[in-house]
Structures are given as C-alpha cells and as structure tokens.
Amino acid sequence: MRNAKETFMRGVFFAAACTSVLAVALICIFLFTNGIPAINEIGAASFLLGEKWKPSNDIYGIFPMILGSIYVTAGAIVIGVPIGLLTAVFMARFCPKPIYKPLKAATELLAGIPSIVYGFFGLVVLVPFIRDNFDGNGSSMLTASLLLGIMILPTIIGVSESAIRTVPESYYEGALALGATHERSIFWVVLPAAKSGIIAGIVLGIGRAIGETMAVMMVAGNQARMPAGIFKGVRTMTTNIVIEMGYAAGLHREALIATAVVLFVFILIINLSVSLLNRRNLNGGN
Amino acid sequence: MEAIKQFSSSSPDKEAINKVSNREKMKAYLRNPLSFGLFLLVIGAGILTFGVLICLVGYILLKGIPHLDPGLFALNYNTENVSLMPALINTVIMTFFSLLIAAPLGIFSAIFLVEYAKRGNKFVNIIRLTAETLAGIPSIVYGLFGLLFFVTALGWGYSILAGAFTLAIMILPLIMRTTEEALKSVPDSFREGSFGLGAGKLRTVFVIVLPTAVPGILAGVILGTGRIVGETAALIYTAGTVADIPESLLSSGRTLAVHMYALSSEGLYMNQSYATAVVLLVIVIAINTLSGFIAKRITAR
Numbered sequence: 001m002r003n004a005k006e007t008f009m010r011g012v013f014f015a016a017a018c019t020s021v022l023a024v025a026l027i028c029i030f031l032f033t034n035g036i037p038a039i040n041e042i043g044a045a046s047f048l049l050g051e052k053w054k055p056s057n058d059i060y061g062i063f064p065m066i067l068g069s070i071y072v073t074a075g076a077i078v079i080g081v082p083i084g085l086l087t088a089v090f091m092a093r094f095c096p097k098p099i100y101k102p103l104k105a106a107t108e109l110l111a112g113i114p115s116i117v118y119g120f121f122g123l124v125v126l127v128p129f130i131r132d133n134f135d136g137n138g139s140s141m142l143t144a145s146l147l148l149g150i151m152i153l154p155t156i157i158g159v160s161e162s163a164i165r166t167v168p169e170s171y172y173e174g175a176l177a178l179g180a181t182h183e184r185s186i187f188w189v190v191l192p193a194a195k196s197g198i199i200a201g202i203v204l205g206i207g208r209a210i211g212e213t214m215a216v217m218m219v220a221g222n223q224a225r226m227p228a229g230i231f232k233g234v235r236t237m238t239t240n241i242v243i244e245m246g247y248a249a250g251l252h253r254e255a256l257i258a259t260a261v262v263l264f265v266f267i268l269i270i271n272l273s274v275s276l277l278n279r280r281n282l283n284g285g286n
Numbered sequence: 287m288e289a290i291k292q293f294s295s296s297s298p299d300k301e302a303i304n305k306v307s308n309r310e311k312m313k314a315y316l317r318n319p320l321s322f323g324l325f326l327l328v329i330g331a332g333i334l335t336f337g338v339l340i341c342l343v344g345y346i347l348l349k350g351i352p353h354l355d356p357g358l359f360a361l362n363y364n365t366e367n368v369s370l371m372p373a374l375i376n377t378v379i380m381t382f383f384s385l386l387i388a389a390p391l392g393i394f395s396a397i398f399l400v401e402y403a404k405r406g407n408k409f410v411n412i413i414r415l416t417a418e419t420l421a422g423i424p425s426i427v428y429g430l431f432g433l434l435f436f437v438t439a440l441g442w443g444y445s446i447l448a449g450a451f452t453l454a455i456m457i458l459p460l461i462m463r464t465t466e467e468a469l470k471s472v473p474d475s476f477r478e479g480s481f482g483l484g485a486g487k488l489r490t491v492f493v494i495v496l497p498t499a500v501p502g503i504l505a506g507v508i509l510g511t512g513r514i515v516g517e518t519a520a521l522i523y524t525a526g527t528v529a530d531i532p533e534s535l536l537s538s539g540r541t542l543a544v545h546m547y548a549l550s551s552e553g554l555y556m557n558q559s560y561a562t563a564v565v566l567l568v569i570v571i572a573i574n575t576l577s578g579f580i581a582k583r584i585t586a587r
Contacts (some may be wrong), residue, residue, distance in 0.1 A: 009488050017395030017413050020462070023455045024416040027423070030434040041416065091570050094328050105474030105578065106339045112341070112570045114516025117544045121342050124349075124367040138554055140474050150338055157335070181314070183328075211424025213519040215546060238426045242519055245430070260430045264423070271422040275415070 007157050018094075027264075035261035040255030047258065053224040055244065061116040062262065065227045068141075068234035072216065073209040074143025076152055081202055081210075083149070084156030087200075091157065093186050111154035119218035122147040127219055135230035139221035144234065147219055148212060148259040152205035158202060163197025164190060200277040207270045210263070213238040238264045329535040329545060342465040353557040360474045368558040370565060372531045373545035378539050379532070380525065387454035390505055392461030393496075399462075401491055402470040421459040429457050432524035444538040449525025454578035456520060457510035463511065468502025469495060499578050508577040515569055518543045542544055542566055 039047050042060050050061015093102060126146055131138030164165050166189050174186035190199070221233020222243060235243075241263075248256050310578070315322035357367035432452030442448045456474045472495050480490040497505075526538030527548055540548065546562040549555045 006486055006488050010402055011411070013394045016399040017403075018396065019391050020413060020416045020420055020458055022529065023458065024419050026435060027427070027431045030431055030439070031427070032536050043431055062578075083331050083334055087335040089541050090328045090332035094325075103336060105574070106336055108578075109343070109533045109571065109574055110335075110339055112574050113545050114566055114570065116516070117519045117566055118342075118347065118558060120546065120563055121346065123550065125341075125345060125554075131534050150342075152339075153335060181318050181321040184318075185322040187324055188379075188380055202400070208401060211422075211426070213424065213426040218550070222485035238424060238519070240418070241430060242425050245433070247521055257434070260427050267422050267424060267427075269421055270421065271374050275418055 003109060015193055017054040017091075031257065031261050031264055034254060035258035038251060038258040039261070041251065042258075045221045047255070051218040051226055052246065053240070055248070055252040055255070058251065060251070062237065062240070062255075062259055064224060064240065065235055065237045065240045065259065067164070067227050068220075069210055069236040069238070071141055071150060072220065072234060072236055073206055074145045075141060075230070076148035077202065077206060079145060079149030080156055080205060082153040082255070084122070084153045084201075085198065086140050087159055088160035088164060089191070093182075093190070107154045107157050107207070110150075111158070115151065115212060115215045118147060119215035120153055120217040122215060130177065130231070134231055134245065139219055139231075139233050140231045141220065141227060141234045142230040144216050144236075145230075146233060147215055148209045151212060151215060152208050155205045155208055157239075158182050159196045159201025160194070163194040167193040177224070196280055201275055203270060203274050207267060210236075210266055210270070211238060213242050237266075322379045343360050343420070346563045346567055347433075348558065351563075353561040354562075354564060358558065358561055360365035361531075365503065368549065368555050370479045370542065370545055370558070371541045372563050373527060373540050373562075374565070375531050376446070376525075376539040377515055377541040377543075379446060379539070380521075381511055381536070382452065383446065383450035384453040384457065384514050385507060385510065387451060388457050388461055388510060392458050392506075393456070393503060395458075395462050396465035396469055397491060400466055401487070401495065417459040418460055420455065421463075423456075425517060428452055429520040429523045437524055442536060444524065444526030444528075445536045446525055446532050446539050449521050449541075450535075451519060452524045453514050456517070457513050460510050460513065461503075464506025465499070465503045468499035468506070471502065472498045502585050505577050505580050508548065508573055508580065512573045512577075514572060515573070516543055516567070517541070518547050522547070526585050542569075 038060075039099055042050075042124045047060060048066070049063050050059065051063050052061050058250045084128060087107075091100065091107075095103060105109070106213070118161060122143060125137035126143050129138075130140060130143050130146075134142070171189050171193055172185050173191040176182070180188070217239040220235065220239060222235045222239055223233040224235045224240065237259050241259055245256055315325070329403075330473040353567065358369055359371050360367045360369040361371055363369045363372050393416075399410060399413065429452065432448055436442050436448035436451050437444060476494050476498060477490055480494045485493070521541060521544050525540065525544070527540045527544055529540055529545065529548070531537040542562065546559060546566060549562060550559040
C-alpha cells in the first residue's frame with residue numbers, strides 16, 4: 001500500500017517535471033505551424049530581407065524591424081554595459097560597507113519595476129528631453145536605447161558582481177604584492193579572470209533588450225520603415241507584433257506570428273550561447 | 287613598494303590591516319593618474335546608477351501622489367473616475383490563479399529534479415534546458431502563444447483563465463529554479479536522519495525537506511508575484527483589456543499594469559497614469575521588501 005503511494009507520488013513529481021518540456025513543445029508547435037506557412041507564402045527572402053512593411057498592400061518585409069531590434073539593442077548595450085560593469089566593480093570592490101545594502105536593494109528594485117512604468121517614465125521624461133535638446137520629435141532610436149540601457153542595468157550588475165566575487169582573492173592579493181595599485185589589480189587581473197561570467201551577463205542583457213516590448217513601444221516612435229538615424233523613430237520586432245496583432249487578420253496576422261518566430265529563433269540562439277558560456281564557466285571552475 | 291600599503295579599505299569582508307589616511311591616498315593617486323581615473327569612473331558609475339533610480343522613483347512619486355484621489359479607488363470604472371480599483375482586484379485574482387497553477391508544478395518539478403532524478407540522467411538535462419529556454423522567451427511571444435493556444439485553440443476567449451495559464455508558464459522556470467536551490471541547501475544529514483528513523487522517501491520529502499526549504503521557496507513565489515504584477519505584453523492578447531471586475535474566470539479583465547498601459551496610450555488620463563504608476567511602484571517595493579525580509583530569515587538560521 002505504502003509502496004503504491006510512493007510510486008504514485010513519484011509519477012506526479014515526474015509529470016510536473018514534464019510540464020516545462022510540454023510547454024516548450026507547445027510553444028514551438030503553435031508558433032511554427034502558424035508562422036512557417038506565412039513565411040513560405042511570402043517567400044523567406046522577401047520576408048526576412050524585404051525593406052517594406054505594408055499590410056494594406058500585402059507587402060510583408062520585416063528587415064526594418066530586424067534592423068530596428070538590432071540597433072536599439074546595440075544602443076542599449078553601448079549605454080548599459082559600461083555603466084553596469086563599473087557599478088558592479090564599485091559594488092564588489094569599492095563600496096563602503098554602510099551603503100552596500102541600500103545600493104543592492106536599489107538594483108533589485110530596478111529589476112522589479114514593471115516595464116510599463118519604465119516606458120511611462122521614458123514617455124514623460126526622456127522623450128521631451130531628447131525633443132528639446134536634440135533633433136527630431138523625441139520618439140527615437142536614441143530614446144529607446146537610453147531607456148533599454150537603464151532597464152538592462154540590473155541584469156548586468158547582478159551577474160557581473162557575482163562573477164567578480166567568485167574570482168579567488170589570491171589573484172587580487174598577488175597583483176597587489178607585485179606592486180599594482182588597487183584599481184590596476186582589479187581592472188587588469190580580477191576583471192579578466194571574471195570575463196566569461198561577465199560576458200554571460202551581457203548576453204543575458206542582450207536577450208532582455210531584444211525581448212522588451214512595452215517600454216520600447218512607448219518611446220521608439222514605431223514607424224515601420226528602414227531606420228534612418230538615431231534621432232528618427234524605429235520599430236522593433238516585438239513592437240511590430242504588439243501594435244498590429246489587435247486588428248490583424250489573414251496573412252497579415254500570420255506574418256505577425258512569423259515575426260514572433262524570427263524573434264523566437266533570435267532568443268534561442270542567445271539562450272544557447274548563455275548556456276554554452278555557463279558550461280565553460282563550470283568547467284573552468286573545476 | 288608603497289603601493290602595497292596604499293589601498294586596503296574597500297574589500298568589505300575584511301578588516302583593514304594597513305589603513306592609510308586620505309591625504310596619503312591622494313598623494314599615491316597623484317603618482318598614478320590612471321588609477322585615479324579608474325577610481326573616479328567606478329565611483330561615478332555607482333552614483334549614476336543610484337541617481338537614475340532615485341530620479342525615476344522620485345519623479346513618479348512626486349507627480350503621482352497628489353493625484354491619488356478617492357475616485358481612483360471606486361469599485362466601478364467609468365470615464366469620470368477612471369478608477370483603478372477593478373484593475374487592482376483583477377491583479378490579485380490573476381496573481382492568485384497564476385500561482386495556483388505555477389507553484390505546485392514548479393515545486394513538484396524541483397522535487398523531482400533534486401530528490402528523485404538520478405545524476406547524469408539525460409532527461410534531467412532536457413528539463414533543465416527547456417526551463418532555461420522558457421526563462422528567456424520574451425513576454426510578447428508568451429502573449430502570442432497564449433492567444434493561439436488558450437484563447438483560440440482551446441476556445442477560452444480573452445479571459446482571466448487564459449491569462450493566468452500564460453503567466454503560469456512564464457513564471458514556472460523562476461519558481462522551479464528557486465525551489466531547486468532551496469531544496470539543495472537542505473543538508474543531507476536531515477534526509478539521512480529521517481531515513482534512519484524508518485521514514486519513507488515521500489514522508490521525508492514532505493515532513494522534513496519541504497518545511498526546511500519553505501523560506502527559499504517562498505522567496506521564489508514572491509519573485510513570481512512581482513513578475514505577474516508587472517506583466518503587460520503577455521496579458522493584452524490573453525486576458526484582454528476590459529476595465530471591470532470579471533464575472534467568471536472566462537470573462538476578460540485587465541490587471542493594473544495593463545490598466546496603466548491603456549491609460550497612458552490613450553493620452554487622456556495622464557494624471558491618473560501617474561497615480562497608477564505610484565500604486566504599481568508601491569506594490570513592487572512592498573514585494574521587494576517582503577522577499578528581502580524572508581531572505582534575511584534564511585540567512586539568520
């Protein structure tokens with residue numbers, strides 16, 4: 001009797017463990033069966049490389065959106081990575097004890113703020129600021145990059161800080177003993193030793209930036225045309241989906257799902273590289 | 287040689303063995319302008335990060351708190367009061383049902399991975415890989431999947447239920463991972479003691495291991511709550527944007543984050559948007575404090 005119960009519960013646990021596999025399978029099946037036919041119908045080349053997105057004329061090229069996602073993400077990386085990395089160094093190596101706790105709590109709060117609040121902040125503060133001080137109407141690639149740069153800070157800070165902390169103290173002490181200053185020891189010895197962990201953090205940040213939807217939609221301008229400059233509006237793959245899904249039908253709707261397929265493939269590549277990096281970390285640690 | 291005794295203060299875990307005065311420090315920096323530059327950069331970045339956060343939170347609070355008038359908390363939404371109360375109630379309902387689905391699945395999965403699965407099992411690797419994949423999928427892709435599967439294929443329509451299932455899948459990896467960590471941190475001697483007293487595996491798991499791991503699991507669940515509260519993109523096309531308290535699980539209802547999106551995109555109710563942002567921020571800060579408090583209890587043990 002007891003044995004039967006044990007076996008039954010073991011089965012329950014096993015079944016629960018299978019849900020994530022099932023979920024990924026379902027997501028793949030539903031996205032691909034709804035998206036791939038559209039790609040076939042439009043033609044893979046003219047879908048991926050087409051420079052015009054005009055649903056009213058049945059022209060579906062998502063190249064502008066792919067470029068938009070890449071540019072905005074690159075901008076976020078340019079802004080977020082140096083600040084995030086330096087803040088991580090500050091928190092791991094420079095921070096006086098009393099202010100460490102509030103700073104840590106602050107970065108956790110940054111991570112917890114809903115993206116819609118970030119987007120709203122961008123809309124009411126960043127957009128007018130860019131409009132008044134630079135070219136254009138404020139809703140631009142630059143604004144989106146700035147906002148995303150802030151949004152990926154907690155990811156980069158968190159991962160980099162723990163990577164820096166796992167570097168053995170003897171590395172730092174050895175560098176000091178050879179006559180290097182505190183700063184030089186950290187930047188030339190500790191940081192290189194934490195490199196693969198830091199890169200994993202950056203790649204995670206890229207994943208977040210590509211996948212972000214609501215905040216980007218509120219500040220990027222969302223014109224579905226080729227990106228024309230950092231003060232001009234852009235549309236990313238994510239915003240393309242969320243803006244038009246509400247009223248799309250037929251091939252238009254399928255083309256949007258196909259956009260999600262392309263996005264999904266981007267994310268899979270990024271995830272794969274993170275897990276490869278992490279695996280190398282583990283091996284290096286042993 | 288002098289470099290050795292120059293800097294000592296910063297490593298937070300250690301007592302300074304060779305403390306130097308600030309003047310000596312400055313003198314050393316003058317000989318090492320590069321180090322001084324790096325020092326300034328690092329300090330600057332810390333201040334910038336902190337500053338951005340204070341700006342963001344401060345700005346929202348300053349602009350929003352004056353607009354928190356009683357009409358916002360009326361039970362019914364209309365264009366005159368633009369009440370956020372129905373959305374707040376929907377958020378609670380949504381959180382409850384998402385957790386009801388995700389928490390048992392996540393905790394049981396973690397139990398399987400930690401307590402039952404054999405080391406080096408291929409299937410365990412597959413589960414880990416899929417959980418990692420789920421954690422990285424953008425929320426709009428979840429939204430589309432929810433629309434295709436729960437709303438259309440299963441015929442639930444725009445509903446709380448479709449939204450809750452979509453969000454449950456979204457937070458599943460989070461709960462799984464934190465529970466796994468919590469279970470792993472339970473010392474093996476607990477399990478051995480329990481087995482030694484003649485308890486079976488199941489009893490050991492439920493009576494000994496799980497209660498010990500509760501704070502860790504709770505921290506994960508709270509993190510999941512935070513994500514549910516903040517989610518917008520995955521809900522627009524699954525739970526819909528109806529601004530009322532739903533009559534049943536199959537009717538549509540907007541959560542607070544979706545409510546805020548709707549308000550700010552209409553552009554008519556900016557003041558109410560600020561106020562809603564304040565409520566969202568307060569919830570997030572409360573959730574963070576709570577999880578921090580629980581985390582502290584874990585380390586206190």
